[in-house]
Amino acid sequence: MPRLLRHTLLILLPLVAALALAPALYGNHLLLFNVIVFLTLAQGINIIYGFTGYLPFGYVGFFGAGAYGFALAVMHLHALPLVALAAGGLAALLLGVLLTPLLRLSGAYFSIANLAAALAVLQIVSNPALESVTKGPYGISLSGVFDPALAYGVALAILAATTFLVIWLRHSRFGMALQAIREDAISAAMAGIDVVRGRVVAWLLAALVAGLTGSVYAWYISVFYPETVFGGEITIFAIVFALFGGTATILGPILGVVILYGIYNAIGISAPQYFQLIYGLLIMGLVLFLPNGLASLLRRRGIDVP
Amino acid sequence: MSPEPPLLSVDGLVKRFGGFRALDGLSFHLNPGEILGLVGPNGSGKTTCINVISGLYAPDGGGVRFAGRAIGGLPSHRLVHLGINRTFQVPKPFLSLTVRENVAVADGYGRNPRGPVDIDTLLATLDLRPVAERRAAELNSAQQKMLDLARALATGPRLLLIDELAAGLNPAELDRVAVQIKEIARSGVALLVVEHLMGFIGEITDRVIVMNAGKEIFEGVMADAIQDKRVVEVFLGGEDEG
Numbered sequence: 001m002p003r004l005l006r007h008t009l010l011i012l013l014p015l016v017a018a019l020a021l022a023p024a025l026y027g028n029h030l031l032l033f034n035v036i037v038f039l040t041l042a043q044g045i046n047i048i049y050g051f052t053g054y055l056p057f058g059y060v061g062f063f064g065a066g067a068y069g070f071a072l073a074v075m076h077l078h079a080l081p082l083v084a085l086a087a088g089g090l091a092a093l094l095l096g097v098l099l100t101p102l103l104r105l106s107g108a109y110f111s112i113a114n115l116a117a118a119l120a121v122l123q124i125v126s127n128p129a130l131e132s133v134t135k136g137p138y139g140i141s142l143s144g145v146f147d148p149a150l151a152y153g154v155a156l157a158i159l160a161a162t163t164f165l166v167i168w169l170r171h172s173r174f175g176m177a178l179q180a181i182r183e184d185a186i187s188a189a190m191a192g193i194d195v196v197r198g199r200v201v202a203w204l205l206a207a208l209v210a211g212l213t214g215s216v217y218a219w220y221i222s223v224f225y226p227e228t229v230f231g232g233e234i235t236i237f238a239i240v241f242a243l244f245g246g247t248a249t250i251l252g253p254i255l256g257v258v259i260l261y262g263i264y265n266a267i268g269i270s271a272p273q274y275f276q277l278i279y280g281l282l283i284m285g286l287v288l289f290l291p292n293g294l295a296s297l298l299r300r301r302g303i304d305v306p
Numbered sequence: 307m308s309p310e311p312p313l314l315s316v317d318g319l320v321k322r323f324g325g326f327r328a329l330d331g332l333s334f335h336l337n338p339g340e341i342l343g344l345v346g347p348n349g350s351g352k353t354t355c356i357n358v359i360s361g362l363y364a365p366d367g368g369g370v371r372f373a374g375r376a377i378g379g380l381p382s383h384r385l386v387h388l389g390i391n392r393t394f395q396v397p398k399p400f401l402s403l404t405v406r407e408n409v410a411v412a413d414g415y416g417r418n419p420r421g422p423v424d425i426d427t428l429l430a431t432l433d434l435r436p437v438a439e440r441r442a443a444e445l446n447s448a449q450q451k452m453l454d455l456a457r458a459l460a461t462g463p464r465l466l467l468i469d470e471l472a473a474g475l476n477p478a479e480l481d482r483v484a485v486q487i488k489e490i491a492r493s494g495v496a497l498l499v500v501e502h503l504m505g506f507i508g509e510i511t512d513r514v515i516v517m518n519a520g521k522e523i524f525e526g527v528m529a530d531a532i533q534d535k536r537v538v539e540v541f542l543g544g545e546d547e548g
């Protein structure tokens with residue numbers, strides 16, 4: 001499959017190489033790590049929204065589930081970080097399975113129900129009654145496994161795998177089937193596609209991506225509160241980055257992160273609350289007026305965006 | 307020796323929407339290679355009949371048998387794999403995919419028993435070859451209907467349900483579609499054709515069913531249907547509503 005190979009060599013490889021070399025050239029390690037986190041989350045949104053049309057306003061729920069899955073495995077089972085990472089991914093997958101009935105809803109109903117689900121998980125995790133399990137609202141400290149350099153490398157590997165998954169979806173039969181489902185579920189069934197299975201697979205893949213990212217985030221920062229890993233701005237950012245660049249493409253979410261997260265870090269850090277507002281409004285504008293993002297503007301000018 | 311059982315038999319089919327019976331005990335059968343017309347006034351249940359047979363709705367009563375097995379309530383994609391497909395009264399292509407991709411999806415997932423189709427040839431027979439690389443959204447309505455048909459044919463159906471394919475076509479296009487439908491039947495496919503254009507139905511079908519209010523009120527050849535008192539009544543009654 002030459003296009004798969006071409007896009008792996010021309011997009012994935014340079015991206016990973018740049019982010020692997022960046023810490024040697026640029027001092028703000030946390031910022032670079034966050035870039036990896038948002039690149040991965042934006043591609044996760046791409047998988048579920050770009051390929052199936054479900055816009056998960058509670059996407060951060062999987063990120064938080066992953067972070068807490070990781071933390072609980074380290075705290076209670078004394079698991080090694082890589083094992084705990086798998087536990088985080090599993091926690092997000094389980095949450096994904098639990099939430100599959102939401103896929104019966106469509107449009108805004110799905111988005112809102114998913115947001116409610118993420119808030120419910122936050123309430124459970126931060127409940128003081130569960131202090132012995134989750135440390136409740138008092139937060140987690142995992143100083144024993146603190147290893148930002150290694151966590152950075154693992155995060156990069158997760159990004160690489162996720163980006164490869166999107167490249168594969170872009171060029172595979174299965175990715176085409178998902179797009180067909182997004183366009184018209186009834187017609188997709190008449191093309192012989194198992195619509196329910198396709199949606200569930202995409203949903204769980206997106207959940208796994210966010211769960212693993214949340215796990216590695218927990219590992220990297222090691223000290224965090226429930227609001228840190230269940231914060232609504234994480235969802236808003238991931239969605240706006242993906243939509244701005246253009247979903248159902250490989251490059252769109254990457255462009256979105258580079259441009260919008262770049263702007264945010266250049267001028268937004270001092271007043272982050274305005275950015276949540278601006279980016280929230282930007283999501284509405286994009287969904288209404290430019291649902292396929294920058295990529296569609298470029299396409300109109302005859303520039304093909306892979 | 308008993309005769310071959312029909313490919314499709316619909317027996318006392320009921321479909322309710324709330325308290326309203328859109329299908330109210332409909333029965334008919336269909337053989338391979340046969341073209342059966344399904345006519346009736348607006349709202350008589352023709353599309354609902356196709357929707358139930360193609361798995362969009364589960365029946366609320368009665369049964370549907372296809373190739374010897376009960377299929378009522380199976381999900382659409384399973385029915386497609388068994389050899390049933392359809393077109394839509396309002397065409398439903400994958401708008402942002404190209405014409406070729408629309409057909410390629412069905413080719414990839416339809417489990418055509420004759421193996422992968424030659425998409426170019428299929429598109430050419432339906433006059434869609436020149437627009438193969440266009441997005442389906444750019445096609446006109448008649449072309450989108452043909453694309454529905456192309457997608458259905460790519461799955462290699464044994465039973466094809468066609469819902470008002472000819473509506474809105476000019477006379478030359480009508481002749482062309484008539485030829486295409488007859489050709490599909492000649493390859494052994496059983497066809498159920500829903501259409502309001504009586505001349506068109508009369509030309510292509512072997513037999514027609516006339517429906518009214520979810521029930522069948524006539525079965526036979528078109529020439530007899532237009533002589534039938536109840537049929538005439540239903541259509542005249544339907545006309546002053548329209």
Ligand SMILES: Nc1ncnc2c1ncn2[C@@H]1O[C@H](COP(=O)(O)OP(=O)(O)OP(=O)(O)O)[C@@H](O)[C@H]1O
Pocket residue numbers: 323328346347348349350351352353354355395
């Ligand atoms: N999903 C639905 N929910 C409620 N009522 C429905 C639904 N689908 C069809 N109906 C009703 O069932 C009846 C039969 O509709 P159907 O579409 O089968 O008619 P039709 O014979 O195809 O008509 P037309 O010639 O106008 O296409 C109509 O009264 C319609 O309003």
Ligand SMILES: [Mg+2]
Pocket residue numbers: 352353354395469
């Ligand atoms: Mg109809």
